[in-house]
Amino acid sequence: MxxxxxxxxxxxxxxxxxxxxxxxxxxxxxxxxxxxxxxxxxxxxxxxxxxxxxxxxxxxxxxxxxxxxxxxxxxxxxxxxxxxxxxxxxxxxxxxxxxxxxxxxxxxxxxxxxxxxxxxxxxxxxxxxxxxxxxxxxxxxxxxxxxxxxxxxxxxxxxxxxxxxxxxxxxxxxxxxxxxxxxxxxxxxxxxxxxxxxxxxxxxxxxxxxxxxxxxxxxxxxxxxxxxxxxxxxxxxxxxxxxxxxxxxxxxxxxxxxxxxxxxxxxxxxxxxxxxxxxxxxxxxxxELSALGATAIAALNALGYFIFRRANSEKNLFRRDPSAPRVSGLETIATATGKRLLVSGWWGFVRHPNYLGDLMMALAWSLPCGLSHLLPYFYVLYFAALLVHREARDERQCLRKYGLAWERYCERVPYRIIPYLY
Known part of the structure; x- marks a missing residue:
């Protein structure tokens, strides 16, 4: 062994x-x-x-x-x-x-x-x-x-x-x-x-x-x-x-x-x-779902998906090629590890914009089931708890890894997932 x-x-x-x-x-x-x-x-x-x-x-x-x-x-x-x-x-x-x-x-x-x-x-x-x-x-x-x-x-x-x-x-x-x-x-x-x-x-x-x-x-x-x-x-x-x-x-x-x-x-x-x-x-x-209700729910899902995909794409592109035209102009904070933290674009909006898009989509998945039962909303409640827990784990790891640079980032981007609320 x-x-x-x-x-x-x-x-x-x-x-x-x-x-x-x-x-x-x-x-x-x-x-x-x-x-x-x-x-x-x-x-x-x-x-x-x-x-x-x-x-x-x-x-x-x-x-x-x-x-x-x-x-x-x-x-x-x-x-x-x-x-x-x-x-x-x-x-x-x-x-x-x-x-x-x-x-x-x-x-x-x-x-x-x-x-x-x-x-x-x-x-x-x-x-x-x-x-x-x-x-x-x-x-x-x-x-x-x-x-x-x-x-x-x-x-x-x-x-x-x-x-x-x-x-x-x-x-x-x-x-x-x-x-x-x-x-x-x-x-x-x-x-x-x-x-x-x-x-x-x-x-x-x-x-x-x-x-x-x-x-x-x-x-x-x-x-x-x-x-x-x-x-x-x-x-x-x-x-x-x-x-x-x-x-x-x-x-x-x-x-x-x-x-x-x-x-x-x-x-x-x-x-x-x-x-x-x-x-x-x-x-x-x-x-039963009306055409108007279906359109509104589809719009919510589309907005959530847009935020989720654009935020993730921006982060992944920055990791692969910080000089790419789409991300080269974004403001960053240098860290002791040599990596840089984005403080503008989607990641200057909230610390986890992809989680915000995720939660909007989760709500859109449940709304077609109506508002009379809690059961179809289990996923929304569970997923919110999961993302808050995951965000807390991520925060602790980033603080250990980046130290003062992470503290500066949190001062610049105070909201974790939902702007002006959390």
Whole structure:
């Protein structure tokens, strides 16, 4: 077993430390089941909690095989030809000075998946099966996530010191299992964290949304305007993520966090089964939407997407080429590390303009479900909490990294996400 005493121990614990690492692997799966069960009740009420169905309705071996097959398909497409020239990107510099290579072909994987699905639907694939078996599918996704997390932790015990995640090296097996002990676990050139981050769960989210639309067609003869908007908005979000796949290589998930239960469950179970909640809700609780209301909601989503995309593009361009005409005139603050902090443009507006766009889009995804139920707004509330927590983590890291330069930046840009409010 490799020596790990030279690797700095993690001292700042996230997500409630050991208590959080003990409770969250239980609470998160229960939350997914709670939301899915609530979606199917006549009044979609969150209280009292819906009764738990018998085991036969929660566990079906065929759903486990179905998800394993889905993962195998996406794993095969991971090695498919890229949709962009070059097809390979380098990650950030690692502790040992190396840089891992990643295939940039998520968008082509989405297109190929769509082509396969189109043929299957033409041949009579009963996509409504997904709606009818959401509970056992979610349970199977949880089982796969837990099994993968255990295998990842065992693998990490044999990983070299340079591969250990800075945020998952406490020496507490429970916490390190939850946060992820190894930063970039790989089988050969197959990067497990990078694959799970953008492939089976994210594309699966689109598939579940489409299944809900098909179920609505089965029940009512045609999809509602509300369902079409939810599908279109969220498809745009996924297409954007996969088209700009290289940008994920600089995110906290890839650079800082190890691959453990937190990310494995989030990628494979939480994202596809909770992010699709609005479409799921509309199957059982249809909503009429006027043309004016649809136009206003679409405008909100478009504005949120514009802010989100422009802010991210500005940051990524500045990192790649600060002399590019679009960013060369922006004002910056020098740091002791040699990097510069943007204090004009989108990043001089608020510290996290991409989060502002994200929240506007999240609200637009829920509004087609009407205002009479809280359940479709779970994503907005959860995502707001997630972004505030992530922003706080980012602030602490930037303060440690940039010191006085970061303090000057915060003085120049006082608002974190929402101008004049937060």
């Amino acid at each position: 490799p020596e790990k005493h030279k690797v700095p121990r993690t001292t700042e614990l996230e997500f409630g430390g050991t208590l959080g690492a003990l409770c969250l692997p239980v609470l998160l799966p229960l939350t997914v089941l709670y939301l899915l069960l609530s979606c199917r009740t006549p009044d979609a009420s969150l209280l009292p909690p819906p009764p738990l169905p018998p085991l036969a309705q929660l566990w079906l071996p065929e759903t486990l095989l179905l998800l394993l097959g889905w993962g195998a398909l996406q794993g095969g497409l991971y090695h498919s030809p890229s949709a962009v020239p070059g097809g390979v990107a380098e990650g950030m510099v690692l502790r040992d000075g190396s840089r891992l290579k990643y295939p940039i072909n998520g968008f082509s994987a989405l297109l190929i998946t769509g082509g396969i699905l189109s043929v299957a639907l033409h041949c009579g694939l009963p996509l409504g099966y997904i709606h009818d078996h959401m509970l056992p599918l979610a349970v199977s996704a949880g089982i796969i996530s837990l099994t993968l997390s255990l295998l990842l932790y065992l693998k990490s015990l044999c990983a070299p010191a340079s591969a250990i995640a800075p945020g998952g090296n406490t020496g507490n097996p429970l916490y390190d299992f939850f946060m992820g002990h190894e930063l970039n676990p790989r089988i050969g050139s197959f990067d497990l964290k990078y694959f799970c981050e953008l492939r089976p769960g994210l594309i699966g989210w689109v598939l579940i949304n489409l299944a809900m639309l098909m179920k609505e067609v089965e029940l009512r003869g045609s999809p509602s305007l509300a369902m079409i908007l939810v599908n279109a908005f969220q498809l745009l979000y996924v297409v954007d993520a996969l088209w700009n796949e290289e940008a994920v290589l600089t995110t906290m998930d890839i650079v800082q966090d190890g691959f453990g239960f937190m990310l494995a469950f989030g990628d494979l179970a939480w994202v596809p089964f909770t992010y699709s909640l609005q479409a799921h809700f509309l199957v059982t609780h249809p909503r």
